[in-house]
Amino acid sequence: MTETVVRTSGLTRRFGDKTAVNAVDLRIDRGMIYGFLGPNGSGKTTLMRMLTGILRPSAGEAEVLGVRLPGNAEPLKRQIGYMTQIFSHYRDLTVLENLRFAADVYGLTRRERRRRIDELLRIYDLTEQARQMAGSLSGGQRQRLALAAAVLHRPRLLFLDEPTSAVDPESRRAFWEQLFDLVEEGATIIVSTHFMDEAERCHRIAILDRGHKRADGAPTELMAALDANVVEVEGANLRQVKRALDGQAGILSTAQIGERLRVLVDKAIADPAGHVRQAAALGSPASCAVVRPNLEDVFVSATRRAAA
Amino acid sequence: MKSLRRILAILRKELVQLRRDRTTFAMVVMIPFIQLILFGYAINTNLRHVPVAVVDQSRTGLSRALIQMVEATQVVDVTMRLATVAEAKRALVASQVRAVLILPPDLPGRVARSPALGLAPPAATGASAGRPVGQWLVDSSDTMVAGAIKSLRNMPLSELFRQTANRAVPTFEVALFYNPEQRTEVNIVPGLVGVILTMTMIMFTSAAIVRESERGNMEMLINTPVRPFELMLGKIVPYIGIGLLQMAIILGLGYLIFDVPVNGSLWVLLAATLLFILASLSLGLVFSTLAKSQLQAMQMTVFVLLPSILLSGFMFPFDGMPGPAQAIAQVLPATHFISMIRGVVLRDAGMAELAGGMIWLIGFSAVGLIVASLRFRKRLD
Numbered sequence: 001m002t003e004t005v006v007r008t009s010g011l012t013r014r015f016g017d018k019t020a021v022n023a024v025d026l027r028i029d030r031g032m033i034y035g036f037l038g039p040n041g042s043g044k045t046t047l048m049r050m051l052t053g054i055l056r057p058s059a060g061e062a063e064v065l066g067v068r069l070p071g072n073a074e075p076l077k078r079q080i081g082y083m084t085q086i087f088s089h090y091r092d093l094t095v096l097e098n099l100r101f102a103a104d105v106y107g108l109t110r111r112e113r114r115r116r117i118d119e120l121l122r123i124y125d126l127t128e129q130a131r132q133m134a135g136s137l138s139g140g141q142r143q144r145l146a147l148a149a150a151v152l153h154r155p156r157l158l159f160l161d162e163p164t165s166a167v168d169p170e171s172r173r174a175f176w177e178q179l180f181d182l183v184e185e186g187a188t189i190i191v192s193t194h195f196m197d198e199a200e201r202c203h204r205i206a207i208l209d210r211g212h213k214r215a216d217g218a219p220t221e222l223m224a225a226l227d228a229n230v231v232e233v234e235g236a237n238l239r240q241v242k243r244a245l246d247g248q249a250g251i252l253s254t255a256q257i258g259e260r261l262r263v264l265v266d267k268a269i270a271d272p273a274g275h276v277r278q279a280a281a282l283g284s285p286a287s288c289a290v291v292r293p294n295l296e297d298v299f300v301s302a303t304r305r306a307a308a
Numbered sequence: 309m310k311s312l313r314r315i316l317a318i319l320r321k322e323l324v325q326l327r328r329d330r331t332t333f334a335m336v337v338m339i340p341f342i343q344l345i346l347f348g349y350a351i352n353t354n355l356r357h358v359p360v361a362v363v364d365q366s367r368t369g370l371s372r373a374l375i376q377m378v379e380a381t382q383v384v385d386v387t388m389r390l391a392t393v394a395e396a397k398r399a400l401v402a403s404q405v406r407a408v409l410i411l412p413p414d415l416p417g418r419v420a421r422s423p424a425l426g427l428a429p430p431a432a433t434g435a436s437a438g439r440p441v442g443q444w445l446v447d448s449s450d451t452m453v454a455g456a457i458k459s460l461r462n463m464p465l466s467e468l469f470r471q472t473a474n475r476a477v478p479t480f481e482v483a484l485f486y487n488p489e490q491r492t493e494v495n496i497v498p499g500l501v502g503v504i505l506t507m508t509m510i511m512f513t514s515a516a517i518v519r520e521s522e523r524g525n526m527e528m529l530i531n532t533p534v535r536p537f538e539l540m541l542g543k544i545v546p547y548i549g550i551g552l553l554q555m556a557i558i559l560g561l562g563y564l565i566f567d568v569p570v571n572g573s574l575w576v577l578l579a580a581t582l583l584f585i586l587a588s589l590s591l592g593l594v595f596s597t598l599a600k601s602q603l604q605a606m607q608m609t610v611f612v613l614l615p616s617i618l619l620s621g622f623m624f625p626f627d628g629m630p631g632p633a634q635a636i637a638q639v640l641p642a643t644h645f646i647s648m649i650r651g652v653v654l655r656d657a658g659m660a661e662l663a664g665g666m667i668w669l670i671g672f673s674a675v676g677l678i679v680a681s682l683r684f685r686k687r688l689d
């Protein structure tokens with residue numbers, strides 16, 4: 001039986017006359033990695049802050065691990081871990097001191113503390129840096145320290161706000177492997193990102209755009225349910241082709257990726273490849289074929305529709 | 309139990325951060341030291357060696373002897389000798405001297421008839437009978453300078469003729485307790501403990517919470533189970549030790565450099581100081597929850613520090629202040645503490661004499677801690 005960990009209805013947060021999060025409904029089940037995918041300023045951080053209870057919603061409500069928000073969020077604190085977007089541990093303390101502080105604040109006993117910190121230093125590959133000041137760590141090491149501190153008390157629900165923004169691709173892979181290990185141990189993870197490849201690793205995602213949730217579901221589902229066909233054009237003079245296509249009826253968007261032009265075509269059009277060839281008046285040497293949609297296409301389509 | 313562990317965690321963290329923060333650490337020791345030297349030497353209500361000019365129109369042996377006598381009082385130093393009164397006035401305007409002594413041409417005659425000579429008063433017949441022997445022109449914009457010169461008004465002249473003074477029996481006998489030599493330092497040094505603790509204690513704690521926000525640690529902290537009250541306590545306890553250290557520095561150096569004794573019981577001193585530190589720290593915490601930046605916290609500190617220096621009785625006697633100023637002063641912890649610590653250090657006052665001030669400080673700390681804990685919300689908005 002699936003257990004719902006987070007449920008929100010109409011969750012809204014305004015700052016002055018600006019609405020950072022606009023009537024968002026969410027349902028997040030236990031044991032998943034749930035991604036918030038959205039560009040800068042789309043409301044990912046604000047949404048997370050409301051779910052951890054440190055920011056009060058202007059309207060709507062949420063239930064997190066059975067705790068109703070807005071309301072007393074204290075019972076949540078011991079059960080959640082939160083890795084902030086900006087490094088928020090003490091730069092003038094060493095890695096070890098930071099972890100000890102977290103352990104004491106979460107009430108681990110001395111023995112537990114030693115065991116757990118040793119374990120975390122090993123898992124997150126920080127043993128060599130244990131006595132280094134947190135302020136002098138590299139971006140990736142700092143991120144691993146933040147993750148270690150966030151999971152130290154074995155939270156049931158983990159919030160990670162753009163955890164890999166300063167991390168190279170290889171470290172990012174390792175980082176995600178560690179997230180799946182945590183899920184295996186029973187945690188639920190909410191992670192925000194603006195990387196498509198990262199969103200694709202999530203069990204489910206919600207696409208956020210200017211405070212609105214535009215779509216949600218499993219990445220594969222979202223790709224399958226895309227209400228557009230994707231046509232890839234290969235050939236010469238792609239900039240010229242793009243200019244010819246932009247604004248034509250039935251063409252939703254165009255984007256150049258290296259030597260190919262990716263074109264989103266309205267689903268209502270029966271022969272998308274033919275439509276593109278005709279609309280751009282392409283010569284025969286150019287190739288033009290329907291391909292499988294990816295998450296970026298889903299993202300572009302979801303946010304474009306709302307803007308129209 | 310868990311609560312205690314969280315308080316200790318914060319306390320330990322604060323101590324480690326403090327130890328690594330060299331500037332703050334240096335300030336802890338240097339502020340009391342420097343202030344003690346500055347205040348101890350600079351504030352002196354016993355004014356001496358005021359630079360003055362002399363216009364000697366008589367130019368007699370008597371006038372030279374009189375000038376020497378005036379200098380021998382040490383109240384003034386004759387730094388200029390001028391020929392005319394007009395020149396002397398210019399010297400006053402240019403602030404080269406603070407006062408001018410004018411000795412008239414008929415000085416010997418005046419001296420002979422002066423009652424200050426201590427001789428039997430001659431029949432008051434002549435027009436010049438009983439006239440002062442000379443005149444002081446004083447730049448009296450500084451009341452302390454004026455007061456010092458005024459004290460020379462009745463200087464006896466008997467020594468001019470090697471006669472012993474004919475001392476009149478005074479109306480009152482004045483017995484000077486606790487500071488018989490009338491040294492300003494004896495009053496300043498204990499008071500300085502109050503001023504310096506006001507400054508450092510409020511300054512350190514008012515920045516304590518703001519610093520967590522400014523350095524971006526607050527968002528992490530409010531997502532942990534730490535309670536506001538635990539955070540407040542953990543933050544102020546390290547500074548209690550610092551406050552006591554500063555008191556020891558000031559009183560210790562006060563004894564070594566200025567010879568100010570500690571007459572009272574060390575336990576009473578400790579109790580009074582602890583309570584005052586607590587009151588200042590809790591006020592600092594309230595500021596910390598109000599300020600948006602460390603700069604604002606600093607400004608709020610100055611806002612309390614100035615009245616604590618000027619109104620608390622540290623520099624000017626409390627009893628001479630107008631009603632509204634006294635009312636403000638009564639609210640400040642420093643006022644109560646400065647009167648208490650002078651009581652302990654100089655007059656050996658005991659717990660019983662200080663009970664009123666102590667109770668007031670306890671009340672102040674409790675209200676401060678509660679207000680700070682209530683004002684602090686574990687939220688960003």
Ligand SMILES: Nc1ncnc2c1ncn2[C@@H]1O[C@H](COP(=O)(O)OP(=O)(O)OP(=O)(O)O)[C@@H](O)[C@H]1O
Nearest residue numbers: 015019020038039040041042043044045046047085
């Ligand atoms: N405290 C605040 N006061 C005013 N406006 C705010 C505040 N916090 C966020 N906003 C605004 O709300 C919007 C959403 O911000 P938020 O930080 O949630 O975006 P985000 O998706 O996390 O962006 P990023 O990817 O850059 O981190 C932004 O337009 C931002 O300017």
Ligand SMILES: [Mg+2]
Nearest residue numbers: 044045046085
């Ligand atoms: Mg953000």
